[in-house]
Amino acid sequence: xxxxxxxxxxxxxxxxxxxxxxxxxxxxxxxxxxxxxxxxxxxxxxxxxxxxxxxxxxxxxxxxxxxxxxxxxxxxxxxxxxxxxxxxxxxxxxxxxxxxxxxxxxxxxxxxxxxxxxxxxxxxxxxxxxxxxxxxxxxxxxxxxxxxxxxxxxxxxxxxxxxxxxxxxxxxxxxxxxxxxxxxxxxxxxxxxxxxxxxxxxxxxxxxxxxxxxxxxxxxx
Amino acid sequence: xxxxxxxxxxxxxxxxxxxxxxxxxxxxxxxxxxxxxxxxxxxxxxxxxxxxxxxxxxxxxxxxxxxxxxxxxxxxxxxxxxxxxxxxxxxxxxxxxxxxxxxxxxxxxxxxxxxxxxxxxxxxxxxxxxxxxxxxxxxxxxxxxxxxxxxxxxxxxxxxxxxxxxxxxxxxxxxxxxxxxxxxxxxxxxxxxxxxxxxxxxxxxxxxxxxxxxxxxxxxxxxxxxxxxxxxxxxxxxxxxxxxxxxxxxxxxxxxxxxxxxxxxxxx
Amino acid sequence: xxxxxxxxxxxxxxxxxxxxxxxxxxxxxxxxxxxxxxxxxxxxxxxxxxxxxxxxxxxxxxxxxxxxxxxxxxxxxxxxxxxxxxxxxxxxxxxxxxxxxxxxxxxxxxxxxxxxxxxxxxxxxxxxxxxxxxxxxxxxxxxxxxxxxxxxxxxxxxxxxxxxxxxxxxxxxxxxxxxxxxxxxxxxxxxxxxxxxxxxxxxxxxxxxxxxxxxxx
Numbered sequence: 001x002x003x004x005x006x007x008x009x010x011x012x013x014x015x016x017x018x019x020x021x022x023x024x025x026x027x028x029x030x031x032x033x034x035x036x037x038x039x040x041x042x043x044x045x046x047x048x049x050x051x052x053x054x055x056x057x058x059x060x061x062x063x064x065x066x067x068x069x070x071x072x073x074x075x076x077x078x079x080x081x082x083x084x085x086x087x088x089x090x091x092x093x094x095x096x097x098x099x100x101x102x103x104x105x106x107x108x109x110x111x112x113x114x115x116x117x118x119x120x121x122x123x124x125x126x127x128x129x130x131x132x133x134x135x136x137x138x139x140x141x142x143x144x145x146x147x148x149x150x151x152x153x154x155x156x157x158x159x160x161x162x163x164x165x166x167x168x169x170x171x172x173x174x175x176x177x178x179x180x181x182x183x184x185x186x187x188x189x190x191x192x193x194x195x196x197x198x199x200x201x202x203x204x205x206x207x208x209x210x211x212x213x214x215x216x217x218x219x220x221x
Numbered sequence: 222x223x224x225x226x227x228x229x230x231x232x233x234x235x236x237x238x239x240x241x242x243x244x245x246x247x248x249x250x251x252x253x254x255x256x257x258x259x260x261x262x263x264x265x266x267x268x269x270x271x272x273x274x275x276x277x278x279x280x281x282x283x284x285x286x287x288x289x290x291x292x293x294x295x296x297x298x299x300x301x302x303x304x305x306x307x308x309x310x311x312x313x314x315x316x317x318x319x320x321x322x323x324x325x326x327x328x329x330x331x332x333x334x335x336x337x338x339x340x341x342x343x344x345x346x347x348x349x350x351x352x353x354x355x356x357x358x359x360x361x362x363x364x365x366x367x368x369x370x371x372x373x374x375x376x377x378x379x380x381x382x383x384x385x386x387x388x389x390x391x392x393x394x395x396x397x398x399x400x401x402x403x404x405x406x407x408x409x410x411x412x413x414x415x416x417x418x419x420x421x422x423x424x425x426x427x428x429x430x431x432x433x434x435x436x437x438x439x440x441x442x443x444x445x446x447x448x449x450x451x452x453x454x455x456x457x458x459x460x461x462x463x464x465x466x467x468x469x470x471x472x473x474x475x476x477x478x479x480x481x482x483x484x485x486x487x488x489x
Numbered sequence: 490x491x492x493x494x495x496x497x498x499x500x501x502x503x504x505x506x507x508x509x510x511x512x513x514x515x516x517x518x519x520x521x522x523x524x525x526x527x528x529x530x531x532x533x534x535x536x537x538x539x540x541x542x543x544x545x546x547x548x549x550x551x552x553x554x555x556x557x558x559x560x561x562x563x564x565x566x567x568x569x570x571x572x573x574x575x576x577x578x579x580x581x582x583x584x585x586x587x588x589x590x591x592x593x594x595x596x597x598x599x600x601x602x603x604x605x606x607x608x609x610x611x612x613x614x615x616x617x618x619x620x621x622x623x624x625x626x627x628x629x630x631x632x633x634x635x636x637x638x639x640x641x642x643x644x645x646x647x648x649x650x651x652x653x654x655x656x657x658x659x660x661x662x663x664x665x666x667x668x669x670x671x672x673x674x675x676x677x678x679x680x681x682x683x684x685x686x687x688x689x690x691x692x693x694x695x696x697x698x699x700x701x702x703x704x705x706x
Binding site: 007078079082083085087089090167168169170172177180181183184185186187188189 | 302305306309325326328329330363366367372385386387388389390394397398401402403
Binding site: 063069071072084165189 | 549557561563565568642647667673689
C-alpha cells in the first residue's frame with residue numbers, strides 16, 4: 001500500500017448528489033433511445049428505398065455510426081459542428097452523439113428484423129384494404145419491435161454507459177460529470193468512481209430487469 | 222565466531238534498513254530519470270512546437286530540476302484534471318504543472334513553496350459584449366475543470382444565479398469553445414491569455430480586465446509523505462530565484478519582471 | 490477547408506496514434522479472447538450456482554462504463570503501489586472488458602450446438618474433451634465468429650477511451666493537432682476517416698463470412 005488512506009466518509013456524503021446525476025444519465029439515455037428508435041426506423045426503411053440519394057444517406061449514417069468511436073461522435077457533435085457555428089450545449093451534444101450512435105446500430109437490428117418478417121404479411125395486409133403506411137405501422141412495425149426487443153434492451157444499456165462520455169464536452173450534470181467534478185475538487189478518485197460504478201451497475205440492472213418484466217407482459221401469448 | 226555472526230547480522234540489518242528507507246529522492250537518483258507531469262496545452266507554461274515536442278516554462282523548469290538531480294528529464298503529458306492522479310498513480314515523480322496550492326488538495330498531495338504566481342484575467346471575444354468581470358453575468362462561461370480559476374468561476378456563476386458554467390477537461394477545449402462561440406468568456410491566467418492572443422490563432426480574443434481573485438500561487442507537487450523530496454523541491458525553487466534563473470526563464474517565455482513569490486507578513 | 494496547415498509530419502504523428510490504438514486493440518482482443526473462451530466454456534460446463542461469482546463479475550464488466558473502469562483500475566493499481574504504466578493498465582482493463590463480452594459470445598455459440606449432437610458424439614466413444622474440441626468448438630465457432638468480429642471492432646473503437654489515462658492514441662493525437670492548428674472540423678474528419686478505414690474492411694469481411702456460412706447451413 002502506498003500509504004493511501006481511504007476517505008469513504010467524504011464520498012458517502014456525496015451520494016445524494018451522485019444519485020441526482022444518475023437521474024440525468026437515465027434521462028439522456030432514455031431520450032436518446034426514443035429519438036434513436038425513430039431515426040432507426042426511418043433509416044431501416046430508407047435503406048430499401050428506390051432513390052439512390054436516400055439509400056446513400058441511410059447507408060452512410062449506419063456505416064459512420066458503427067465504424068467510429070462513440071467518443072469521437074460526441075466530440076464531433078460539440079466541436080465539429082461548432083466549427084459551422086452550430087452550437088450544441090453539452091447536454092444536446094451528448095444527446096445528439098448517442099442518438100446518432102443508437103440509430104446506426106438499431107437500424108441494422110431493424111433491417112435484420114424486417115427481413116425475418118415474411119413478405120406475405122405485408123401482402124395480406126394490403127389485400128385486406130390497408131394502405132402502405134397503415135400496413136407498415138400496424139402489421140410490420142409491431143412485429144419488428146417484438147423481434148428486436150432484446151437487442152433494443154442491450155442498446156439501452158449501452159446508451160446508459162455511453163452517457164459517461166459527456167465529460168469530454170463539458171457535461172457536468174450527469175453521473176460521470178458529477179463524479180468527475182467531485183474528483184477534481186478532492187482527488188479522491190477511487191472512492192468517488194467506485195460509488196459511481198455501483199450506481200451505473202444498478203441502473204443497468206434496473207433497465208434489464210424492467211425490460212424483462214415488460215417483455216413478459218407484452219409478449220404473453 | 223560469535224562476533225563475526227553478530228557483525229554479519231548487523232550488516233544485514235543496516236542494509237535492509239537502508240533499502241527500507243530509500244525514498245522518492247533516492248529512487249529518482251537511482252533510476253536516472255525524473256518524470257515530470259506537465260500540462261501541454263497551457264502556453265507559455267507548456268505547449269508543443271511544430272514537431273509536436275513539448276516546450277515551455279514548465280518544461281524548462283523540469284529540465285533544470287533534472288539537471289540539479291543529475292538525471293534526465295522525461296515529460297509526461299497530463300491534462301489539468303489528471304495532474305494529481307498521475308502523481309498518486311506513480312506515472313510521474315513530480316508535477317511541474319502550475320498547480321495552485323489549495324488546502325483541499327493538500328489533503329491528498331504535498332506542495333513545495335510557490336514557484337510561480339498568476340494574475341487572473343477575463344478572456345473573451347470582441348463580439349461577446351463583455352467588458353469586465355461582472356459583464357460575464359448571464360453569459361455562458363467556461364473553464365478547465367478543477368483548476369483554481371475554474372472552481373471560483375463556477376462559484377461566481379452560482380452566486381450570480383444567471384448564465385451557465387461549463388467545465389472542460391483541458392485548456393485547449395476551453396479556447397476552442399470560446400472561439401466557436403460555445404462559451405462567451407473564460408477566466409484564465411494573464412500569461413496564458415496574452416500568450417494565446419499573441420499567437421494570432423484566435424483573431425477575436427481580447428482580455429477584458431482582471432478577475433477579482435487572489436493571486437494564484439502555484440507550486441511543484443509531489444507525494445504527500447515524501448518529505449525528503451518535497452524538502453529538495455523547496456530548496457530548488459529557492460535556488461532558482463536566488464540564482465536569477467527564475468527571472469531568466471520568465472524573460473524567455475513571458476517577458477517583464479517576474480512576479481514576487483513571497484507573501485508579506487507570513488512564513489510559508 | 491482543404492487549405493490546411495496539416496503537414497506530412499503531423500499525419501505521421503496521427504499514424505503513430507493509430508499504431509497505439511491498433512496495438513492496444515490487438516493485445517486486448519488476444520487476451521480477451523483467450524479468457525473469454527475459458528470463461529464462456531466454464532459457464533456452460535459447470536452448474537449455474539458454481540459459475541455465479543464468475544457470471545456476476547462478467548456482468549459487472551458489461552454494466553459499468555469502460556471509462557469508469559479505466560479510471561477505477563488506474564486509481565486502484567496506484568493505491569496498491571503497482572506503479573503500472575497507463576499502457577499496461579489499459580491493456581488489462583480492455584482485456585477483461587473484452588473477455589466479458591467474448592464469454593457471452595462463446596456461451597451463445599456452445600449453447601447453439603444441439604444437446605443430441607453432443608450425446609451422439611459421446612455415445613460414439615468420444616471423451617468429454619474430444620467432444621468439446623472436435624464437435625462443439627468447430628460448430629460453435631461458426632455461430633460465434635460474426636459476433637467476435639463485431640466485438641473486435643467494438644474494442645478498437647472503445648480503445649479511444651484510454652486517452653483519459655494520458656495515452657496518445659489516435660483520437661488524442663488528433664486533439665493535440667486541433668490544439669495547435671485550430672482546424673477542428675478538418676482534423677476530426679481525417680480522424681474519423683482513419684477509424685473508418687481500419688474498421689470498415691474488417692466489418693465487411695465479417696458480413697461476408699456470416700453470409701457465406703449461413704448459406705452452408
